[in-house]
Amino acid sequence: MAIREIVTYPAPVLREQAVKIEEFDDALRELAEDMAETMYESQGVGLAANQIGIARQIVVVDISTEEDERKYIVLINPVISEGEGKVPDQEGCLSVVEYSAKVDRFQKIRITAQDPEGKQIDFIAEDHFARIIQHEVDHLHGKLFIDRISSLKRGLYKKKLKKILKNQ
Ligand SMILES: [Zn+2]
Structure with missing residues (x-):
């Protein structure tokens, strides 16, 4: 790692x-591990591959519940297939x-993705967890949270x- x-x-x-x-090999799994290590090193709660200079559809999201735990999920080719509710909350980014700033996100989302073995996954996320996933999926589309605030704030x-x- x-x-x-x-x-x-x-x-x-x-x-x-x-x-x-398209390829679920050891190199991909190593990339995922590196991304997780990088995320924890920087005290982040999520990281998209674009953020380490690799424009491929993979993100890691922290799911730890204890202070010094390192539990995360890897989402490959993630798609937010459904979203409902709208909640504003403070957001930051390791790349910004x-x-x-306060950003509006869906309160509840449905995600389809693949795991590092290529297996299809499909689940519902809510609240903070849903927010992080939406933030990371945005990265994969070249979008940052500062694109979701007013142009006045962005200018500042x-x-x-x-x-x-x-x-x-
Ligand atoms: Zn970010």
């Missing part, structure tokens, strides 16, 4: 449409430095980011 480097906005790969995964963030980058 290895920790990968997380790319941050405005890196172009974060805007790429991730490619569907020093920013968080871009200004702030410019300053941050200049001071680095």
Whole structure:
């Protein structure tokens, strides 16, 4: 296992449409493990492959219930097939430095995906878990949570980011 480097906005790969995964081999499973390790290292709760510079349709989502637990699921080629309810909540992203904002998401979703063995999975997620999945699936379509806030707020963030980058 290895920790990968997380790319941050405005890196172009974060805007790429991730490619569907067809081969379920050891390399894919290793990628999933690396992504999980990278997510935990960065204290994230989800990570999409675009965020480590790989535009392929795979995400990992933390499902731990205890403080020092490392339990996660891997979703390959995930599709949100149904969604209902709309809830606003604060969101941040490992690829969007020093920013968080309130974003509307479905309260309840249905997801179809494949696991690292290629087996079809289909389940319902709600609340925080559903929010993380929606955030990660957005990444696979080149979308960031800052695309879901007002253009005024986005503009302010871009200004702030410019300053941050200049001071680095
Ligand atoms: Zn993110």
